[in-house]
Amino acid sequence: MISALLTVLSISSIVFARPATEAAKRCTGTISSLDDVSDAVKCTTVNINAFTVTAGSTFNLDLMDGTTVNLNGNVAFGNKTWAGPLFEISGDSITFNGNGHTFDGGGPFYWDGQGSNGGVEKPRPMMKIKISGTFENTKIVNSPAQTFSVSNPGPLTITGITIDNSQGDLPNSQSDGLPAGHNTDGFDVSTTDLVIENSSVKNQDDCLAINKGSNIVFQGNTCSGGHGISVGSISSDVTVSGIIIADNTVINNQQALRIKMDSTATGSTVTNITYSGNVGTGLTEFGILIDQSYPDTLKTPGTGVILSDVSFTGATNTLSVESSATPIAINCGKGACTGTWEWTSLKTSGGEANFFFNPPTINGIST
Ligand SMILES: *[C@@H]1O[C@H](CO)[C@@H](O)[C@H](O)[C@H]1NC(C)=O
Numbered sequence: 001m002i003s004a005l006l007t008v009l010s011i012s013s014i015v016f017a018r019p020a021t022e023a024a025k026r027c028t029g030t031i032s033s034l035d036d037v038s039d040a041v042k043c044t045t046v047n048i049n050a051f052t053v054t055a056g057s058t059f060n061l062d063l064m065d066g067t068t069v070n071l072n073g074n075v076a077f078g079n080k081t082w083a084g085p086l087f088e089i090s091g092d093s094i095t096f097n098g099n100g101h102t103f104d105g106g107g108p109f110y111w112d113g114q115g116s117n118g119g120v121e122k123p124r125p126m127m128k129i130k131i132s133g134t135f136e137n138t139k140i141v142n143s144p145a146q147t148f149s150v151s152n153p154g155p156l157t158i159t160g161i162t163i164d165n166s167q168g169d170l171p172n173s174q175s176d177g178l179p180a181g182h183n184t185d186g187f188d189v190s191t192t193d194l195v196i197e198n199s200s201v202k203n204q205d206d207c208l209a210i211n212k213g214s215n216i217v218f219q220g221n222t223c224s225g226g227h228g229i230s231v232g233s234i235s236s237d238v239t240v241s242g243i244i245i246a247d248n249t250v251i252n253n254q255q256a257l258r259i260k261m262d263s264t265a266t267g268s269t270v271t272n273i274t275y276s277g278n279v280g281t282g283l284t285e286f287g288i289l290i291d292q293s294y295p296d297t298l299k300t301p302g303t304g305v306i307l308s309d310v311s312f313t314g315a316t317n318t319l320s321v322e323s324s325a326t327p328i329a330i331n332c333g334k335g336a337c338t339g340t341w342e343w344t345s346l347k348t349s350g351g352e353a354n355f356f357f358n359p360p361t362i363n364g365i366s367t
């Protein structure tokens, strides 16, 4: 009887034993320089004060599961030509509260109109997000090139983010008359179970680019000045499925909504992409561009990406294009855009004639 009780007690003491790191979890870590990071991440509350990150180093938060991070001041990154990233965060069930504070990437130091295609080496992405949980209420200004790269290990909601690279719209002394900012993508995403909402992106490239993944929702966001909301570019051997693009406002972009597939891609599948309630105005090249000839535009399409079930359903999507733009362009390899697509919730206005090459059967518009 007593020995049975002791056994129960010892089993329960084993079950409830806490590893040494567990005790540290109740602390609050404070970061005011990179020197503070390694101690602070042993705590499950981490407060970040305003500071400047040493040039050439990544501000890397490798967090314990369940950590809450509070940004309590603005963070700037020292200027240096190097590969980056500038900021990286990883962990499961993380709550990141930006409290409206800013990460400043120092873009004007790097911008030369060439982005990641050449010229000065630019630290990129600026923000590498590898958490599940939430990342919210944070402002990002002047990213050297691509802004967010997201590869969450579990469900993640990103909300209330402001990305403002609008300073890069103007040429500078290095950019040969071109906008100084280039390849300043808002969110580059290769992942599953991600929601990005209630955010705003002012930039010179894609607002969102989904390169692969599934169960991704992009809703209630505003995109200004860039290349619109993209699925792609799609390369070889990738799958994209279950994407919802809803209630976004796209202003003064080259196009509002795009699916771009590499002409040379093989073995890829893109399916179940749903657009509802999106509004686009001041679109300079296309309203909707679905193109299997990327990186060319409306040239010879490939047949290695099978695209199906692209729908405009639910709340009406309203796209208004500039006079020399094309409201709808669909350029598919023979047999590569398949099935019947429901486009009953789409209104386009302005521009020239639509463009169709090998379109699938589409209900709601005449091809
Ligand atoms: C980096 O350079 C840019 C452009 O000159 C400047 O706006 C920014 O403040 C600089 N960052 C730091 C941390 O000095």
Ligand SMILES: *[C@@H]1O[C@H](CO)[C@@H](O)[C@H](O)[C@H]1NC(C)=O
Pocket: 157, 159, 197, 198, 220
């Ligand atoms: C995003 O905005 C919508 C509409 O204002 C609101 O219902 C929703 O709760 C917001 N999402 C988050 C995560 O704050």
Ligand SMILES: *[C@@H]1O[C@H](CO)[C@@H](O)[C@H](O)[C@H]1NC(C)=O
Pocket: 215, 216, 241, 242, 243, 244, 272
């Ligand atoms: C399409 O994607 C949505 C959103 O992820 C999902 O709810 C739905 O089940 C998918 N439909 C099919 C036919 O897979």
